[in-house]
Amino acid sequence: MIYLALSESLFNKLVKLLEGYKIKYKLIEDGETLLELAKKDPPKLIILEKDLPLLDGFAVTLLLKSDDKTKDIPILAVCKCKYKEEEIKAKDCGVDDIITCPLEEKETVEKLEKWLKGVK
Numbered sequence: 001m002i003y004l005a006l007s008e009s010l011f012n013k014l015v016k017l018l019e020g021y022k023i024k025y026k027l028i029e030d031g032e033t034l035l036e037l038a039k040k041d042p043p044k045l046i047i048l049e050k051d052l053p054l055l056d057g058f059a060v061t062l063l064l065k066s067d068d069k070t071k072d073i074p075i076l077a078v079c080k081c082k083y084k085e086e087e088i089k090a091k092d093c094g095v096d097d098i099i100t101c102p103l104e105e106k107e108t109v110e111k112l113e114k115w116l117k118g119v120k
């Protein structure tokens with residue numbers, strides 16, 4: 001199971017790429033719910049963006065990476081990086097990898113394959 005905490009448009013684009021992997025995923029609407037679910041039922045992977053309601057993606061990442069129960073969950077951040085500042089902040093918060101937006105299919109598929117090895 002992977003958790004996707006993304007806007008509807010990003011979710012729709014990413015789901016098209018995930019369909020070929022036959023992986024279970026769950027769309028999560030906000031940062032607080034993501035944090036609660038990750039602690040209760042840790043996923044194999046989290047893909048999130050910074051702009052989440054209630055608790056932003058950076059705060060969620062910091063909290064998950066500072067908790068022994070959730071610190072080893074890989075987190076991929078989707079960055080709308082016109083500038084490198086958002087990417088740098090994401091890495092500083094503890095994300096394991098970055099997917100840049102607009103999503104480029106080749107780069108996105110390579111990163112998904114890297115992090116989804118063995119995930120069902």
